Amino acid sequence: MADFYYLPGSAPCRSVIMTAKAVGVELNKKLLNLQAGEHLKPEFLKINPQHTIPTLVDNGFALWESRAIQVYLVEKYGKTDSLYPKCPKKRAVINQRLYFDMGTLYQSFANYYYPQLFAKAPADPEAFKKIEAAFEFLNTFLEGQEYAAGDSLTVADIALVASVSTFEVAGFEISKYANVNKWYENAKKVTPGWEENWEGCQEFKKFFNYVFFMFRNIFSSKMVDLYYMPCSPPCHPVFMTAKAVGVKLNKKLVNVWDDEHLKPEFLKLNPQHTIPTLVDNGFALWESRAILVYLVEKYGKTDSLYPKCPKKRALINQRLYFDFGTLFQSFADYYYPQMFGNASADPEKFKKIEAAFEFLNTFLEGQEYAAGDTLTLADIALVASVSKFEVADFEISKYPHVNRWYENSKKVVPGWDENWAGTLEFKKYFK
Structure with missing residues (x-):
């Protein structure tokens, strides 16, 4: 059983949870309280000097960065390679979507919402435009597509659905993007572990609503x-x-x-x-x-x-x-x-x-x-x-x-x- 250091509300952690469900790996979940500084303790820094979550420890092998963990779980434990095929072209498209999720889609969430959540900063309309641009790109990728990278469910869908569900609980209007909305509604039905992902989203939503709305109103008033x-x-x-x-x-x-x-x-x-x-x-x-x-x-x-x-x-x-x-x-x-x-x-x-x-x-x-x-x-x-x-x-x-x-x-x-x-x-x- 692999040890998994995580927080339920974290989108990157939720993508790993869904991937583990898809390949039949049981995770030994270890809650890490970032607010208490548990990720900075010496024992955790020995495992992951970058002190980030999620972190996986599989029989002594430590790995972090959620998308790398997803690929590892499929390659190590997947009964088939359908979630991350060996075909170089199929894999290349999946990799592109994973990097897009990390560097464009989820990054746009972090750039817009995190300064408001953690620094009580006012909303930046330019940063919000980056969110809209990211969804426009994703909408284009999904034109005529049931899945994000090819004709079947892959780790690209799992990573992206973890991110998009986070936008949903933040109140972003996903329905404005027809192809994304159609894909997302289907992904909720076919992605293994969706229910646990959604439970984590609700945990994040509690934190989001408390910090974002309360402190923003205080700032404004x-x-x-x-x-x-x-x-x-x-x-x-x-x-x-x-x-x-x-x-x-x-x-x-x-x-x-x-x-x-x-x-x-x-x-x-x-x-x-x-x-x-x-x-x-x-x-x-x-x-x-x-x-x-x-x-x-x-x-x-x-x-x-x-x-x-x-x-x-x-x-x-x-x-x-x-x-x-x-x-x-x-x-x-x-x-x-x-x-x-x-x-x-x-x-x-x-x-x-x-x-x-x-x-x-x-x-x-x-x-x-x-x-x-x-x-x-x-x-x-x-x-x-x-x-x-x-x-x-x-x-x-x-x-x-x-x-x-x-x-x-x-x-x-x-x-x-x-x-x-x-x-x-x-x-x-x-x-």
Whole structure:
């Protein structure tokens, strides 16, 4: 019986457990508590000076690195070579998949999640892109394939299923990759030892949920301050964007009616003395649309709300500037003199509102979203503005494309409820 030093939640350990099951080897499992430093004890360092798990000791022969262990178990104990054929071409493809699993797929998991798990670092959207790229590659490998390397189950499938199941419990959307999803669902049925692998995944999930979500929320709530007023229209898209990227805002009320925005301590943060103002670990930023972009680029798990593609980004920017300089500006020019200066309504300025809505109606013709085919920051900023026109009793329904987009946005924009609550606060001042 081979001794096996391991942790149940470790994906590399789980791939060895499944391979041992497949070749009929019983492992004498020896739990190694890394948090207690057991892997650094002299007796373990004599076995494995690299002090990693999994480590196998088979009748005095010590071996580490999970994929090397998998191959060893098949070559030493396999009744057939089906899991790792002797044919050089078949073996070469399996080896490629094993190195891909180690250096690309599982490495992308480690690069994105481990800094958050173990260093309480914020999510890095560039590292998340590497995960997506890895799954795109795997999706390509599996085009028209039932198995990862050839026409039967091999150690490549076993290694990859251990990794992909780890992504599953981390909440990654495997279903976005049709070929991977089909292969994965089949692999759950045909891989020996899948049940024990899944039990280990659940152990990892407990740790993942506790550390990842708890400490990330603590990090966010401590580090990101937002100076705001509930009724302030520019604050509302910031609420929605923060919700979309999973940042908890530490909201600090600034009562502009009492001139709190003119106090010296606030002027040090923002000499322009406007709200919203964001302070993220000492970095101060104002102007709501600039804040929206910053939140996505700093904290977004993906760049979908503000893509890196120059053309897509340019279109979003155009809509943001349109919202700032045309749509919401038309609201301010027409309604604010009546609200704050007791002025009478100016029909020429009302025409500017109508013109702005005509433009927006044109932009949205045949479009579900304001800038492209998915939800972006353009939708979030624009829906915050259009909701203010709604409580001003402007007839949005006269503009069918705007009206359709607006009704859909209420359902799909994260944080809509908080935007609407703030809009109703604004309505009190408006009325």
